[in-house]
Amino acid sequence: MSRWEPNAKGRLERAALELFANGGFEQTTVAEIAERASLTERTFFRYFGDKREVLFSGADRLQTLLIDEVAIAPSSATAIGAVAGALEVAATLLQENRQFAQQRRNAITTNNELLERELIKLASLAVAMAEALRARGVKEPIASLTAEAGIAIFKVAFERWTDESNKRDFPELIRDSLGELRKLTALD
């Protein structure tokens, strides 16, 4: 079953998060991460396309979850309703690892390169959700706009959820943000 020490990828991710929390992303070298995980630099780059990617391996699963949820939403649901529902499901899951989410977030918000990677993951998510909406029969540009609006809602809600002083329920924050968006775009 396990030829070498098991879970090399997980060990690298853990080592990276710990070192980033200490010395920051830029100051931490890939060689240090690999050494802490008892591996070599070359092996790191076999698991992760670049140094930043070590913090984003979960993004793919999140994307799969969201497009699945959009796909199985009741056919009576509106486009924005299907997206918001999917976001609530995702929020429920993310809520179970709040501490990890916060550590990861600390690393990302203090480094522009990591922020860039986060943003492109969200953009990719928007594209995938737009595709899932088109599969439900939603036309362009409604599909893309709805997906982008969904991302905006998620970003704002996530920001509020990870705020240390805030103990509110994540899915509830999603619902609230959608309500706010509806208000501000309403015609006078």
Place this chain on the structure above:
Amino acid sequence: MSRWEPNAKGRLERAALELFANGGFEQTTVAEIAERASLTERTFFRYFGDKREVLFSGADRLQTLLIDEVAIAPSSATAIGAVAGALEVAATLLQENRQFAQQRRNAITTNNELLERELIKLASLAVAMAEALRARGVKEPIASLTAEAGIAIFKVAFERWTDESNKRDFPELIRDSLGELRKLTALD
């Protein structure tokens, strides 16, 4: 006035765009760009923080323009109205350099690293516009949501404008996208 060949920064930008159009972003080395501009690699990095930044020096001016426009919008304007108005002004200016915009866009859409940089510039823009809205008395989270919605509108409209088969007026596309967003968020 001009000790060496003038406009070193502009020469580097032009050389980079030309080389990117030919061989692509990754295949082009900074040394090649510098050589084409009759400068050295070291000088390139004095003007641009990294290789990607050579395509984004105009982003700062765009941001300044947008927050100024938001600031001077009539006090009767709603938050989303002020943002949309600013976007229309920016669109009018960008419209004068459609070919440059398309070349630049070609480079960016075919390279993930450049896309990342584009996205973070837009995110920075959203943050700045939210700040400009708060200066108008708009409260959170309305300010942030409005700014994010504005970026979503801009992205969708820009996409449609640069579409080769599309000859529509850019500011008009902005207005249309806002209309679509209003429709899709409207309660049933």
Place this chain on the structure above:
DNA sequence: AACAGTAATGTCAGATCCTGTCATCACCTA
């Protein structure tokens, strides 16, 4: 038990990106 096969990992060389440091150049001013 011996052997070959395989997937994960290691080793090494090297290209490219990016930075620090100091030298040099072209022009300005007193």
Place this chain on the structure above:
DNA sequence: TAGGTGATGACAGGATCTGACATTACTGTT
């Protein structure tokens, strides 16, 4: 003519990332 200054060049070097090949630790077959 003698600095003074800002832009550029030259050079060394660290870090990221890749390609090529070797090695390791197990698996399966005979």
